[in-house]
Amino acid sequence: MSLAISKVVSFDLFIYKQLVKFILFMF
Structure with a gap:
């Protein structure tokens, strides 16, 4: 369970x- 999380x-x-x-590339 913890592995999936x-x-x-x-x-x-x-x-x-x-x-x-992406945001840094835009600005």
Whole structure:
């Protein structure tokens, strides 16, 4: 169970990093 949660968290962090890169690229 905790392994699946950690995978989801890491995936969310990956999306968050991509969003930050995109926003920084726009500005």
